[in-house]
Amino acid sequence: MFTGIIETFGTVKSVIEEGTNLHFTIESSLSNELKIDQSVAHNGVCLTVVALTDTTHTVTAIQETLEKSNLQHLGEGKLVNLERCMQMNGRLDGHIVQGHVDQTAVCVKREELDGSWEYRFKYDGSKGNVTVEKGSACVNGISLTVVNSAEDEFSVFIIPYTFEHTNLQEVNVGDMVNLEFDIIGKYVARLLQK
Known part of the structure; x- marks a missing residue:
């Protein structure tokens, strides 16, 4: 669950196609704080972190996600809004957001x-x-x-x-x-x- 309050944006460093999936590598100030298997909203889409470096993280979007979102149009150099999942002991500054694009x-x-x-x-x-x-x-x-x-x-x-x-x-x-x-x-x- 998310709040819709963007923590920072990242920059798309690479997009790799594998079958019908796209792997996005994002450089951001949050990347070094993330963990493998963590959920992070990218332009409002909840995606799982699958790889990390000191300055980047990689997530994978499947075909169904690509069809319902604008992620299919992301290219190198584009900015992506990032938000980590909400902590249950924190304030809900925005509104209840699931990370599921309609x-x-x-x-x-x-x-x-x-x-x-x-x-x-x-x-x-x-x-x-x-x-x-x-x-x-x-x-x-x-x-x-x-x-x-x-x-x-x-x-x-x-x-x-x-x-x-x-x-x-x-x-x-x-x-x-x-x-x-x-x-x-x-x-x-x-x-x-x-």
Whole structure:
């Protein structure tokens, strides 16, 4: 379980294809603190650490993960948002995040405002996922407050700290992001379908 509060970002050093899997080697300030078999969220996707060096860690994404996320588009030099799993004795600063991406969205608006940024994301509304204004959504692993919620899109506003310390700085109109919708909202939506 995660909180959506990004600890740091890493840089993709290599991507190796093996069958339908992709192995990502990431360089980050967290890598030397990780352990083999530890769960770490990468752009909001919970992946298991399978190899380590002093400055890098390697994770593997299988085909199902690649099909539901933007990881398939990561290349060398790209930034990846990183968060270690939540400690049970810590504060929940963001919201409850599972590290299971529901679907992707496309950035349809990025506007720099006077001291903040507005991003608007459009997703496939037929999958039954919903947002509510002032609710939470996870974008590339970042816990964000939803603004201007619609049936298949929503906006978020980003403060300078979040912009500078996450890979949203690289997200432009037309780029794909990972979405994990609020777990409570998903259960409510499922119950209403019955």
